[in-house]
Amino acid sequence: MASFSSLTRPLSEFSLISQRLSDQSTNSLGFVNAPSDTTHGLWYFQPGIVKMRSKSSLYFKNSYKTEASTKTNSGIPYEVPILSCSEAIERLSKNRETYKSKEQFLSMYSSVFGGITTDPSAMLIPMDDHMVHRGHGVFDTAAIMDGYLYELDQHLDRFLKSATMAKIKPPFERETIRKILIQTVSASKCRKGSLRYWLSAGPGDFQLSPSGCHQSALYAIVIQNQSPPDYSGIKVVTSSLPIKPPQFAVMKSVNYLPNALSKMEAEEKGAYASIWLDFDGFVAEGPNMNVAFVTKEKELLTPEFDKILSGCTVKRVLALAESLVVNGMLTGIRVDKVTIEEGKAAEEMMLIGSGVLVRSVVEWDEQQIGDGKEGPVAQALRNLILDDMKSGPASVRVPVPY
Ligand SMILES: Cc1ncc(COP(=O)(O)O)c(C=O)c1O
Numbered sequence: 091m092a093s094f095s096s097l098t099r100p101l102s103e104f105s106l107i108s109q110r111l112s113d114q115s116t117n118s119l120g121f122v123n124a125p126s127d128t129t130h131g132l133w134y135f136q137p138g139i140v141k142m143r144s145k146s147s148l149y150f151k152n153s154y155k156t157e158a159s160t161k162t163n164s165g166i167p168y169e170v171p172i173l174s175c176s177e178a179i180e181r182l183s184k185n186r187e188t189y190k191s192k193e194q195f196l197s198m199y200s201s202v203f204g205g206i207t208t209d210p211s212a213m214l215i216p217m218d219d220h221m222v223h224r225g226h227g228v229f230d231t232a233a234i235m236d237g238y239l240y241e242l243d244q245h246l247d248r249f250l251k252s253a254t255m256a257k258i259k260p261p262f263e264r265e266t267i268r269k270i271l272i273q274t275v276s277a278s279k280c281r282k283g284s285l286r287y288w289l290s291a292g293p294g295d296f297q298l299s300p301s302g303c304h305q306s307a308l309y310a311i312v313i314q315n316q317s318p319p320d321y322s323g324i325k326v327v328t329s330s331l332p333i334k335p336p337q338f339a340v341m342k343s344v345n346y347l348p349n350a351l352s353k354m355e356a357e358e359k360g361a362y363a364s365i366w367l368d369f370d371g372f373v374a375e376g377p378n379m380n381v382a383f384v385t386k387e388k389e390l391l392t393p394e395f396d397k398i399l400s401g402c403t404v405k406r407v408l409a410l411a412e413s414l415v416v417n418g419m420l421t422g423i424r425v426d427k428v429t430i431e432e433g434k435a436a437e438e439m440m441l442i443g444s445g446v447l448v449r450s451v452v453e454w455d456e457q458q459i460g461d462g463k464e465g466p467v468a469q470a471l472r473n474l475i476l477d478d479m480k481s482g483p484a485s486v487r488v489p490v491p492y
Contacts, residue, residue: 183211192317196278199270199310201261202293206277219307220300221290227344228252229288231444232271234312235479237281238487239272241444244402246271252341253289260289261306271310275490278312284444286311288344321472323452323464324441326376327356328430329364333374336397349377363441365454368397373428379443380404381451383428383436384460384467388421390414391436393428403475404442406486410474419467438465448472 173181198213199206207213221227230249233240246268253260260267267287275285287310294303329352333339352364356377365381366374373393375381380401382392390411392404414420433439439451439459448471450464478486 179211183209186210192315194314194316196280196283196312196314197274198312199274199287199308201305201308206274208277213311215290215309216293218295219290219293220303221288221307221344223296224291224298225343225345226256226258226300227288227290228256228258228342229286229344230342231287232285233444233479234275234280234283234285234490235487237490237492238479239275239285239490240479240482241402241406241486242268242271242285242488244405244486245444248342248400248402249287249289252343255337255341256289256291256343257300258289258291258306261292261308267308270308272488272490274310275312276492278314279492280312280314281492283312283314286313319447321447321449321464323450323462324362325360325453326363326365326439326441326451326455327359327361328455329355329366329377331355331364331366333366333368333397335369339374339398340396340400342399346377352377362449366398367430368393371430373430373433374398375401376441376443379441379446381433382407382440382442383433384420384438384465385432385436388419388437390420390423390467391428391432392425392442394425401443403444403447406478407442407448407471407475410478411471413474414467414470419470434459436460438467440465440468440471442471447475 171177195210195213197206197208198210200215202216202219215222217223219227228249230245230252232242232245246264250260250264262270271285271287287308290307290309291300292303292305292307294300331348331352334345334348338345352366356362356364363376363379365376368374373381375393375398380392380398380403382390382404385391390408392408408423408425411420411423415422434454434457437460439454441449441451448468450468451459452462452464453459
């Protein structure tokens with residue numbers, strides 16, 4: 091395991107590694123050294139595009155030039171430029187300016203370069219990382235609220251469980267990972283946003299087995315999204331795509347293709363999300379959120395967690411909902427199998443997750459849920475979770491030292 095002090099290794103150490111690799115002129119991978127004018131230890135692979143540059147020499151395969159020559163749609167020959175590291179970086183940052191995103195990326199940590207960068211153009215992952223080309227990686231999140239990380243430890247526990255299931259041995263101890271995540275948020279100066287982090291089998295080669303990966307990798311990014319939250323009632327549809335088998339549904343791996351396709355299916359049908367049923371036909375979860383219902387008997391009901399992701403938010407909501415049982419708004423809380431008929435007949439249905447928090451579902455497969463408006467329990471639960479994020483106990487709020 092690497093020590094915490096080695097996380098901010100000076101650039102010169104990486105220069106040595108890149109010098110050694112770029113000396114291998116037969117290597118068909120571009121391997122670039124960080125430009126001397128950057129303070130961040132950026133380096134990355136990209137096959138066949140970027141020149142391999144060492145201090146005194148510049149290598150590239152001649153064949154690239156002819157391979158790269160191609161024609162545009164109009165038939166005019168187009169020569170793909172061969173770029174130096176600084177030219178590639180310059181183009182990366184110019185490219186960023188060409189599209190507008192609601193999200194700003196404020197800081198990124200990478201164990202590959204052993205530090206934190208605040209330059210979005212340097213927020214890169216090596217092409218030969220097995221998370222990129224084999225999906226061998228896991229991830230998790232935590233919300234940043236008023237300078238605190240919400241439920242960091244709960245998410246971190248799930249993150250490490252996912253890593254064990256994916257047979258990824260983290261490069262650092264839990265405590266070091268935790269410190270790195272907090273430092274990454276601190277460097278971003280972000281007080282309201284989100285933290286996302288990944289553990290990957292690591293860079294090494296383009297094989298399937300991770301046996302050639304020299305070290306697993308940790309990445310983290312702080313994202314700020316300034317769009318105002320939307321808590322209006324939403325429509326959902328039943329997903330026509332199958333849910334992941336339980337072994338994969340319970341871990342938060344980077345294999346979110348079924349989730350992305352299921353979200354797209356919903357959007358194509360004018361809905362917000364698709365709801366998965368499990369292989370026995372019971373209600374399971376959404377593509378990146380859990381579901382819950384308020385039954386006619388005023389019970390809060392959510393599906394069992396054995397075949398779906400164990401959502402940190404829904405678990406916290408279940409704990410906070412006890413106060414609604416005390417004040418009589420709910421008669422009880424139940425984690426159980428939920429049939430689709432039971433779900434559609436519920437007084438209230440809601441989506442729950444760190445992204446949506448608590449959001450009312452007013453229509454499912456074009457069938458109205460309850461009275462077709464946001465329900466009082468969903469509203470109360472959202473207020474409880476928002477209060478918890480702002481003033482909950484120390485067990486769910488980790489202060490970030492800025
Ligand atoms: C498939 C899936 N289910 C449920 C959730 C909700 O989990 P959490 O509340 O921890 O965000 C997520 C979160 O991304 C998810 O991807």
